[in-house]
Amino acid sequence: MRPSLNHSKMKSELEVFREFLEQKGMRSTPEREAILTEVFAHHDHFDVEELIMRLRHQGLRISRASVYRTMPLLVESGLVQEVFFEDGHMHYEHIYGHEHHCHLRCLGCRKIIEFRNGAVEEVEKRIGQDQQFEITGHKLEIYGYCQACQEKKD
């Protein structure tokens, strides 16, 4: 599942990113735009190493440092989010143009299943009121074993 929103009247991610950079007094560069493009070229949960490899595969030699420098910008602009920390490094996904979703993770094979659920938004709202917090978001991960991995355990 990767439900997309109706894109008809949305800005492109490139437009959003350019405006974000401009409004921060930062420059739009070929490196930053190539990274953005590559991030939106795949629908998956990736890490920086994979991203660099994909860029290389496109013939683009963008330095590690630039990729690492760009990730926080993509996150701050709201185009991308950190999904989870696994195997000693962070994993990301692009979110612009997609409905909010949570993750179900198999502890056996590490498969990830995405799901949407309104109840969590309710909880979020109520806790925000209770605690006088201005809520900006949430992350729900459910852990368990997929059917295949349950059978493997016998």
Add this chain to the structure above:
Amino acid sequence: MRPSLNHSKMKSELEVFREFLEQKGMRSTPEREAILTEVFAHHDHFDVEELIMRLRHQGLRISRASVYRTMPLLVESGLVQEVFFEDGHMHYEHIYGHEHHCHLRCLGCRKIIEFRNGAVEEVEKRIGQDQQFEITGHKLEIYGYCQACQEKKD
């Protein structure tokens, strides 16, 4: 909030840990038990560095390696859980003897508020059925700004 369960007929964490180690063919050692004791001596979200400092403060010189080796055992035994990854390292809390809770985090001052909520358990159960997963747990974090930090932003 750190709601405790009724401890009257519960095993102590030390008993649980000893049984866990025995059943894994591992040995109970003064180092492991001192680490366990220190972890249960404070109700907070700590990192390994803090834990080592606390042990030092008790006059105990347990090596970094031993502490790092013991953490996964505490997690695997269900006595402790990883709470979140922040500032480049993992944070933990002891959970044995405490009801499950989730975390509300202020992105301004990094204050953490714990809360309990039954709705998440419902979601967990339903998603497990839908996806044929055997669920073992979940982690819900809500992000936002506490009242003080909202005011600071003006």
Add this chain to the structure above:
DNA sequence: GCTGTGATTGAGACTCGGTCTCATATATAC
């Protein structure tokens, strides 16, 4: 279009959380 200037890039040094190695020490079974 050209220029000037401050932002950006890339190479590689560096940091630091966490792991591994191996010699020494010790818990436990007999």
Add this chain to the structure above:
DNA sequence: GTATATATGAGACCGAGTCTCAATCACAGC
């Protein structure tokens, strides 16, 4: 008590991510 397999500690090592600095480049102003 002894044997032996497991655990510890010191420090080397690893790898994700950051920092430095010289060279490059985007873009505002002419």
